[in-house]
Amino acid sequence: MNMGTEYRCQNISYRELTELPKDLIDRTAKYVEELDLTGNRISDLRFLIEYQSLKSLVLDHNAVSSHVKIADMPNLHTLWVNHNRIDNLSVFISTLAKKCPNLKFLSMMNNRAAPSYFNNGTFQQYVDYRYFVISRFPKLEVLDDKKIDSSERSEAERIYKPVKKRVKQKT
Template sequence: MAEGKRRWTLAYLDLVEVPFDLAEKYGGLIEELDLSYNRVTDLRFMSDFPKVSTLILDHNNISCQVKLPSLPELITLWVNHNKIRNLGVFVATISKTCPNLRFLSMMNNEAAPSYFNGGSYQQYVDFRYYVISKIPTLEALDDKQVTSDERREAERIYRKPIKRSKKNSSSNNAAKRRSSCWN
């Protein structure tokens, strides 16, 4: 660990998690943690790092089902070159556990289509809109800043449906029950 910087690099060590004794001793001090080029799949050990604001997990085995504790201090998350296949599940997890996330990089994951992994331009744009709509605190996604135009379009496309009044809702539910009896 570099004194004063509170930065810890454990890259290229074939780790599946941070060793408990190291996490226990230094975890509360670390602000930047680089675990690139390891075999990490489960991030529950991150609960030992409450001050981490930057987490780099490039080239690991992170999937959409990753277990991730609450990381309210996390601002930057890099998960490039992992095994994330289901965007909805992954984004739901990080939007819940990382409420202050501003910088996210997911390049070269199946869930993040681009020219580099066989995705079309439209798939890439849709990916950006979806992620931006679900993580409103984002300032940058992958290698591009989030623009105000993108944010407006993401909100327009993925905005939550307007709740109907109770009266309309009751009559709609009754109509649904009637139609389901006939199907």
Template sequence: MDSNDLFANSLPSTSTASDEGVISVDVSRGALVDSMTDMSETAIPPDLIISAEASGENVEDSGKLTLAYERLYEVPRTIVERFSDHIKYIDLSHNKITNLDALVHFKHLTSLIADHNPITENCILPPLPKLELLWLNHCKISSLYPWVGKLKDSCPNLQYLCLMGNPAAPSYFNGGTFYEYLQYRLFVISQFPSLNHLDDRKVTDDQRAEAHRLYKRPFLERIINPGSGGISILNSSVKWNNVQTKLASLWGKDNGRNNRNLLI
């Protein structure tokens, strides 16, 4: 699935606003000093600077910036300082990035491609309220909970999300069962009301309704309601250790698959 072909015309127009971050260039060291964040200084590959400078006008006109295959460990500060006011679409795929904090300066970002980076569930995106498309395929995300909830807080308006190839996204290709795949899909859908497309499939009304039924009810109601496959305590006395046992099974602690971190 080609992101440029599929979503090139889906970016909404936004008005230009000034960046609130204060960033200055230390010419003697060839690095940027950022007063808003405490990101470590990183040497910028000369060929990357030349490439960015040569295409600067085109980047500002198109609102797109591609930094794929540049062996980057983070978004270079020179790039942030030069382009953050104009960029709506950024491609960071096939790098070595684990920290996306620098994206806080891209106030108009609507699309982020970060496939094939060693990003884990410990990587929390900064607030990106305008982000509509996020691709994190073939990264190192091994746990959905509580990462998906934090992602929702950072990017509440996501419409397109791809997490294929991550350990936390079970599929036939990484040894997951259909049941695990369905759990994963419905849980993610339940967290994003505006999501239209998850991985390689469109979100259907039936899936959204089922996701709401499974995951939007109060947690203890799901545990104790017989209709949800939980423990029935409506007509009998139940000890707390029985509930704890059910909780443990829900988190996969008893079935040897706790690495999936799937919920019911």
């Protein structure tokens, strides 16, 4: 059933919402592939469990924090969470890597957890932030406003390679 562009792309921006109305979710979730929720007050993303076709999600200028609750979103490839309340990179990225493992495009600018010149981060903090995020998302192509090249990916994997647990052998 083709519901048309109006259902595949939903713009629900600047409405001061803390959550989506149930009737809207019921009407659109099955078909929506792109959802723009910019400029609301959303902090809990568990409602996204209904949006199994979702590929692109924009949550700029909301109340998303490091400890966000989010549904499994294996089809999501684009996520923008610029200007939110994310201040613990490890916690947020661990959750995101588990719930949204196929991200190709991620933008986290203007969050405390994403150091940059604009929020008083040093260049080294910015580089380390990029390496850490890149190391957790093998399919990520663009982080914030910069494409990831092969040398950056190699360095990220070298620095943050998973440590394998050693198994003690009985002698």
